[in-house]
Amino acid sequence: MAPRAKNPVETTEPTRRSTRISAQPKSELPAKEVKKAAPRTKKRTADDGDDESPAVKKSKAKEAAAEAPDTEESNEKAAELATIDIGDALPSLTLKNEKGEDVDVATLAAEQGVIFFLVPKADTPGCTNQACGFRDIYPDFTAHNFAVYCLSADSPSAQSKWQTKKELPYPLLSDPQRTLITALGAGEGGKTKRSHFIFEEGGKLVEKKIPVKPADSPKLALEYVKSVA
Template sequence: MAPRGKATENAEGGDQAAPRRSTRIAGIPQPAAAAAATKPAPKKAAAGSSKKRAVEDGDAKAESSAKKSKASSPAEVAEDAAGIIEIGGSLPDLTLKNEKGEDIQVADLAAEKGVVFFLVPKADTPGCTQQACGFRDIYPDFSSHNFEVYCLSADQPTAQAKWQTKKELPYPLLSDPKRTFITALGAGDGGKTKRSHFIFAQGGKLVDKKIPVKPMDSPRLALEFIKTLQEGEP
């Protein structure tokens, strides 16, 4: 009788085990399958995001290109150069020191006479001395045409006064150590001064400029222009 009961238990256990295997497989969804059924498709989301980024990148490139185009337009270039005095521009409202250390109002210098500013890189150097002495030698001709002459440099007034005395320069020297006026004239060059000259008519309007210019040519060219200018006046 015992073997039969054991066989019966085994048979019953087998009958019970078969439905359980069927239930696990067919009746209960597996966690991985459920997650896969509810998870959004990653490729589609990535594709949409990439498309959005591509559009944004395209807009950014278009905007950058537009800015570059605008910056290179004539109007923009003219705006960038607004700080430099061009022909027809006026003397700026600046205060500089002369060789005596006195304050000089630049805007007032052409109130009664025309003005010639000749710019030198450094006082008492060979080329600058040649230019300065050239203006000295024909200084009376400038005076007779109602023009005053000024030497402009970044040297300190003491150095200018010493040079003036040494070379007997008859005109004032203006000190512009920060190169404010020099830069406004367009003669500033990375912490240096370009040899040049600028002519302002009576009233303060710029009528001529030579930049750069050779030391020996500067005085002659300045005087020739002034004579031509006055010959053409009514």
């Protein structure tokens, strides 16, 4: 008796089903959304050169604007003020002192010699070193009939606070537009060069040091005063 033939349906059906399954495309999972990290904010430090809050800056700007002279008038004075060099006389220019009083610089040397020492900014380390140097030997200048004045672009109120804090015995003159500072050759790019200028009695410029180191300025000024006494 011949062996029974296999049912073709039974042998082929599984194969077809397997082929259909393998041929079906694999479902793709949705890509995960990548969250971008928020940019890190740079922390402000004292090394950035500006550690004041916007509120403090705004307050200082208002104070300076209130105390500064009329811009048009200041620009006219600056244009009229010629460069002051050795042998030239003090010009007639009115500035405010630390008390907010008007001072005509041309009258300061009428009866004595005058020393103007210039600082970039009140109550900063280098400027305080220079200012305290003039403070400590101030009697030596007055003994030789020389008055001392600190000249800067700071407001009178800022100068007054500094004067009180460091017990500075001499007046401070405010030149916010750097009119006299520029005429002396110490104003450049909106900044003040550390320096000092000596005028003899009568108002003639006889000595200047620009630039000068904070600690050297008082010593060199006194040396010159003693040499002409």
